[in-house]
Amino acid sequence: MIGIPLSVAAVFLVAAASPLIVSRTGRWAGWLLAAAPATLFAWFASRAGEIADGRLWFAVDWVPSLGVRLAFALDGLSLTFVLLISGIGALVVVFAGDYMADDSDLGRFFGLLFAFMGAMLGLVLADDLITLFVFWELTSLCSYLLIGYKHEAAKARAAALQALLITGGGGLALLVGFLILGGVADTYALSEILGMGATVKASAAYPAILLLVLLGAWTKSAQWPFHAWLPNAMAAPTPVSAYLHSATMVKAGIYLLARFDPVLGGTALWLWLVTPIGVITMLLGAVLALGQTDLKRVLAYSTLTALGTLVALLGLSFPEAVKAAVVFLIVHSLYKAGLFLVAGAMDHATGTRDIRELSGLRRLMPLTALAALLSGLSMAGLPPLFGFVAKELTYKAKLGFGGGEMLLPAVAVLANALTVTAAGIVAVRPFIGRSSDAATRARDGTPALLLGPLVLGAAGLALGLAPYLVGQRLVEPAISAVLGAPFEIELSLWYGWNTALALSVGTIALGLLVFLRRHSARRAIERAIEALPVTADSVYGGGLTLLTRTAAAQTRLLMRGGTSIHLFVILAVAGLLLWTALAPLTGLSAPPMPRADWVAWILAALVVLEAIGAVRARQQLAGAAALGALGFSVALLFLLAGAPDLATTQFLVETLIVLVLVLVLRRLPATPEPRPGAGRRAGAAAAALAVGGGFTALMLGVVAGPYDPALADFFANASVPDGKGRNIVNVILVDFRALDTLGEVAVLGVAALGVLVLVEGVRPLPADRAAWESPILDVVDRFLVPLLAGFAVFLLWRGHNEPGGGFIAGLVAAGAVALRVLASGPAAGRALLRFDPRVYVGAGLLLALVSGLWGPLLGFDFMTGVWTEVPLPGGPLKLGTPLLFDVGVFSVVVGFSSAVLVKLEERHG
């Protein structure tokens, strides 16, 4: 069933295209973008009949060596979530298009929102533990970016970080749980694991698996004591709150519990871990909701109540409870998303979300009021809305637990009564009474602002009047999926006179009573919160402070403010490791000295002398010069050993390094460095000798051993037929080990960005030291720069067969840029480059990546070289993707070097 992964991929594609779509279509972007999730909704809804009997399935190998597959499956539970994600997603996108029309960064917003949508779809469709985990983490990341969307506000950043740390921490626990579970089941395939409940529950690792998976679910679904991030996440734009933090993402934990019920559920441990936490969260949310003045925070805390209810029901795990959970899940997503959008609409119209400043909006915003009333009544659980059906089922399930246990129903009545109050506060109070000052200029919003609230409210009414619309097609398969066995239900609005109905009546009465006393209730709760010695937020804050303090103390211990100490520690440890690792290998016996001709000995002596010179140099400039000379001597040794590519690279790198060192040293005072004390010098010498001596011994040991030519022979023989090149070094770089090279140039690209950021903080150069302007240098530069540039292209072209290649050519081109920068200043360097160095880095990486994609297009592996021959009069011209890859490497190297050179010189006072 290829449609499943395609639908996920399509959403990510829309995410990538969002900035473009928004910039082209402006205020119609929301409507246009909503077409994507709406289409998905229709497509998946039309599949409901097929999955009523079984599952649709798709899988490809992802990491076959680890048994990880990119696998997707669609069953009743997934379908329920998919329809909520795509349906509510479409409405939220339409809403956001107008709600955030003034936002200058709307493209980024929609990009993130769609990326989240794709991740969430992937999460609920995944049929592989690792696939599920990857999408799970993606939703956490998207949530982080969306909560912190208004990143100028410190509050939003802190809230985003809190959500990321808590849900991300739970995600890590989940990963460990999945790995243990995969080990026990001997597969990561979810569909297989689902049938192994008995095996898993019997294994010794069951409690660990359960706890770890539950930690993932609890953090994601904001269960006590991990709930603090959810109310704070209200710093996100309202469409995000409506979508992520009420209807979908926070339900991921619920999905996890429901999904793993057949494997992990039904035990006493499950019951006593899951249900009590759910009940605590339910009560906590219900009480705290009444202590809020911000509409969105009232809704956020009432979301906690709903999530707690769902967790408690799933903990009970018997069919009636699961049935109630599935129905309530749908109900809550509909009314809560609707109410969040209503809150957004009120905020948009009046400029405030404070419940004390909102009243009398009924006449001014009649359609919004209607939508609010429908969703509010569903939240309160009044007939004939769908919320009533869900509440009846919940009461029945709780009454059904353990017969005589009356605690559970009693707590549920209390929490639901307070939910009735909250519904009154959010959905009724702002619309009745006399118009407040804030309300005077309020009007109903545009169609985009009304569509979501009205459709969601109407859906709650329609499903309440006709629950059979979703009964057999959606709820029944979903319950069967959770229970792991077929289960038949009949949903209806009216079950006759029973205990549940009596509880409902009591709930509503109690809720209304509290509503009348809501002000004193709020003040009482506010006082109680202030009196609390510890809150979840304060524990989180304390933990964070402790973490940063520990990190700071550790940094002070290890990084003592000087590179010499830092280097000493690194070298000493490296030396120690080297010798301890070396001792068992060589037995520390002196290996025979290699034979070498006298030229090599002279060069070796030169290297030693230059090293001494570099160490003893009193001025940094002299030290840099000595180091450069040392590098050149080493390059000559490479040349002598028959490695022209290596030698050329070394020559060029040494040249550029000396140049950059000089540019940096120019910024430092020219006074000689004070000579360090004898003790420090001895320590430094010992560390240096340990590393140098260690490597010498290692090399001698390696050379003394027998030489195995297998690898060298392979490359020598395969280079021309497979790699189409005679320069083995280059063929290895761009063909045989191209993936390594891709990684390396990516590192180079990241390093370039790092340098650009760091150089921003460099102290500016005094203006008098900046001027150079030498006509002689200028004239020579005009000859040399084109020569060097041409030479670079030549090296790039011939690199596949003779010494050269993208890396070397890039360094030569960087030399040209360096010359121009020195002769005529950084502006001239930029003019020579035409584009920003970052463009070279990005374009190079993209080119390298694209060159690797040819292979998969033709059915080979990523990065497989694809060649073609162009007939030319002078013989056929061989062109292949490795050459393209080499051009990418060239571009990254040019970009990186130029970034350093240009940026360093641009920092003038």
Place this chain on the structure above:
Amino acid sequence: MAELLVSIAALVGAALVFVAALGVLRMPDLYSRMHAATKAGALGSGLLVLAAAAAIGETSMTLRAVATIVFIFLTAPVAAHALGRAVFRNGRDR
């Protein structure tokens, strides 16, 4: 005969480079040292490269030798000029 010419060129080149090195060591001030390093150095290494090219006697080698000499003649004066200028501007020519 050709061998003799190559030997003379190589020996003179080596001698010039040696003299240049001596000059850098012994000359009293920076300008004189610079003069020794560039003039003798350029000519000395130029002769050495020529000798090498003549000894090998291939067209491609001769081309490379010529290119090398051109580059030395282009860059050595500029380097000397830059050095001299820097010292003169900083007033540290003693």
